[in-house]
Amino acid sequence: MVKIIEKPLSVNPLKKGSIMGAITAFLGMHKVMPLVHGAQGCMAFTKNFLTQHYREVTPMQSTAVFDIATIIGDDSNLHEGIANVIEKQKPDFIGLVTTGMTEVRGDDIKGSLIRFREKYPQYDSTPVVPVACPDFKGDAETGYGAACAATLSLLIEPAVRTDYRTRKMVNILAGMHLTAGDIDWLKRSFEAFGLDVIVYPDLSASMGGQVNHFYGLPEEGTSIDTIRKMAHADFSIVVGGCMEASADILLERCTVPYKKFDTLTGLEATDELVSWLMDYTGKQAPSWMRIQRQRAVDALLDAHFSFSGKSFSIAGEPDLLYGLGKYLTKEMGIRLETAVTTARHGAFENLPAENIIMGDLEDLEEYSKASDFIIANSNAIPMCHRAHKPIYRVGYPVKDYLGHFHRTFIGYYGAMMLAFDIGNICMTLDIERSGH
Template sequence: MAELLAPTKPLAVNPLKACQPIGASLAFLGLADCLPLEHGARGCTSFNKLFFMRHFNEPIALQTTAMDQITTVIGADSNVIEALATICERDKPKVIGLISTGLSSMQGADLPRTIVEFYAKLPEYADVKVIAAAATDTLGCLESGFALAVEAIIEAVAPGRSSVRLPRQVNVLASAMLTPGDVEAIKAWIEAYGLTPIVLPDIADSLDGHLIDAGFSTLTYGGTTLDDIGRMSQSAATLVIGRSLDRAADRLRERTGVPDHRFDSLMGLDASDAFSGALGSIANCAMPAKIARKRAQFLDAMVDTQFQIGGARVAIAADAGLCAALVSFFTEMGAEVIAAVAAAKAPQLANLPLDSVVIGDLEDLEWLASDRGADLIVTNSHGADIAKRTGAALLRAGFPIYDSYGAYAESFIGYGGGRRTLFRIADLLAANFHDLRPYHSRFRTEPETGPGTASRSLSR
């Protein structure tokens, strides 16, 4: 059991976490024909949009109600209604994700009531689904904001129980710890068992970095459709990936009656075997040959990299779910996790095989990595300077990653993703140790030099 050490600093010196509105916006970006609308100031949304654009290297659909000093004091309901009407008229979305921020939450905005007022004043837009998600900046982190939005989507759109069951269809609730590359790998994994997945939200379909025939759209480029969500009650099972989505999973099970299988993560051999076992049980079949081969390749990679990774001293900083997944992965691979820093508290952190987990920022990570001699630091791109100062290698993981092309397409999960991750880690560690000099004992005598030395030493 790990002790959770709460922060004692009055502020974050080198922030680790991203705010809840970013996480909520990310979840809505996984819906098709959607436009997230943040109810707050222009600067907040501009800042969030910049983070997304640097991370995904793509244009991102994101709007704001543009609260100012006056509307913050007297109320901004008219801003919300005007913004919703403008978006419906100009962009013609099927879904609008209306997200509260710290500013609107402190102002006391009642988004559900405002949505009712919007439909009453403008009934011509009744076919546009407006979903409200309360995600203030003052609490949680990206991961919790993402989970709140998924829960709001299920509450607003998920159907009731159905008498129809499609035995080859499964639901997937994908948490914020998963990259678009991860989600794409999960869909291929499920399809290998002959099953059809409905992923909520499907950022692999909308944020994988693809061009569209139209060239540009103010809405999302893909994602889970409302029709897809409407068919979730007919699935044989729901696969929930990430403990942060437990409340959303509970609500989906209550609404649809579909049984679920829950996984803390899909990183590492044990987690991958558990997921494959669940798929085999649902599909009533043995592990497909292509998956078995990937598993064998992963095992071989574990053997190939054991001398580089085994015993390596690793310091990790991320949102709680990803932090827990990375700790479990490195521990399973034989590395020594000397420090773990999470952006916010979560129940699974207490179950990690560590003495303690710090709820803190990247300054805490730097102190721990420096004091305990980390060989490898695992965090987002803000850890690059820390790695330089401490002399450790850096494995980029989490959000944001803005100094590496295609980071969003990387996959850490499953047998294939685990194999590639092991090779990447081993390469980083090997490259970071290239300047080490060989050890020479102080008792060694200087070798003879000059002609014939080699022949004389051989003759002895």
């Protein structure tokens, strides 16, 4: 029987605030400036965190609210911050992210934006998307999903799909857990079935290393014009629970139907996606995709002896944790001792873990004593060293491993690589324990 534990405090933090997720989402959009409404340190920590993870330029600005402004509670910092960003950076739009300080203070952001428009009518053409991100509510995936939904809510308008296109167009609402490698696999797969795709937000383009010059605004992500075109799509595919709110907006406002995939990690989940693509387009899977599936099955066959008798524990954001946990338990046959996560997930009840904990890395260390290896972000390395357990790095941040953001965890290719990676960890354990 699964035991679910909720911890009321954090000792060795695992959860990242919703502000980090919201800024991550805006970094996947073209020429959008994330503006943090709070103290300078609120932005500085997030910027340092994301720069270490992506190893790319991570543009963002702050309203730099100081102590007197906090006490008085006027709009001057916010209004001046927005005006300065528009004047100096000239973004396509601004992602205005609140913080715990301004949320606790009770700032009326919508009212303040109305007053900003009255004070600076010359900036009416630059949209400002407000996103409430109190540190005490939700996690990074919550903020990521909220930023994506808020952007669509402001920019999307009801539209009648025209019939000038010769190819169907599908929105891919990409969850925060997807890497550049994952998004590349999705793009290639949908295009192989003759579909045009819009990836929203597209971190693979903006944070994937293809921008070869310094920039003051994120480049190559999903543009404002492309976001508005999402209203004309024939269908939306949701990858990860945090993006369902965005899909609901497109459905309710623009009648764009959608299908949600809680995960695309593993053969079973990928088979479901490919079956949908075949039914939707009436086309057969391309030969390269069939070959990838054969190789993934062969990888599981090659590695299955090393999986025998092994157990693991995992810590991460809900969408990431669920996908990896399901694949390793149901298809690799490895026992899941403990899953530590940052928020509840509707699919957790189907995850065969002995313990599911809404907690931190202290819980991971305490409840993973019988595990053979750990799956977590780089912050879990010290505890793995203390416990003499190998770690497989995933999630946010991965700051001590080059190329993480280009690894693939979904699709048939991701299933194959995960089978090899986890199989190699298990084989090394067997060799060390045998003394050879």
